[in-house]
Amino acid sequence: QQQVKQSPQSLIVQKGGISIINCAYENTAFDYFPWYQQFPGKGPALLIAIRPDVSEKKEGRFTISFNKSAKQFSLHIMDSQPGDSATYFCAASIRTQGAQKLVFGQGTRLTINP
């Protein structure tokens, strides 16, 4: 119940295309869903996040779509650029003993071909 399943494991998109990464969860106690971007040798960087009472959130070229009934959420990267090539992690947050503990998906390695 604490797992977050992410797909696909790897994704290749042409420059200018749309990149779509999907995640699914089981635990309805999760109350916050961030996406992180990670470059090799670096720590994860917070990209965008959503609460379950919102169905969509857009920030620049990045959009999260959230389906509460299906317990699924996805990241869309519009007009994908070579600089977007990185590993993306979805996560879900659950409050435990005062902390917002993050449970991460397995990651998606995104490659944008020029």
Added chain:
Amino acid sequence: DTGVSQNPRHKITKRGQNVTFRCDPISEHNRLYWYRQTLGQGPEFLTYFQNEAQLEKSRLLSDRFSAERPKGSFSTLEIQRTEQGDSAMYLCASSTRDRVEQYFGPGTRLTVT
């Protein structure tokens, strides 16, 4: 405004040795988290501090691991009698009390030979 910093960035040690990592959170962030990330996987929660109090520890944190946050500022993570399975990236994150966003440091990559 400086982000979360971690030292050292890389550590190579022989099996059986003790290692200690340091994390300096963003100033005024009273919550501090440690995560472990193995190759090709997402980070996994290890432990959490609110100020100087360690409030939660994962089952991943065996008795060879100990974490401290004296005075509620920087934190240290010590691994005693390292094993090859401890090889991973150790990540630190911090957040404020009022917000859920967690900001990660660059990590310490540990290699146990």
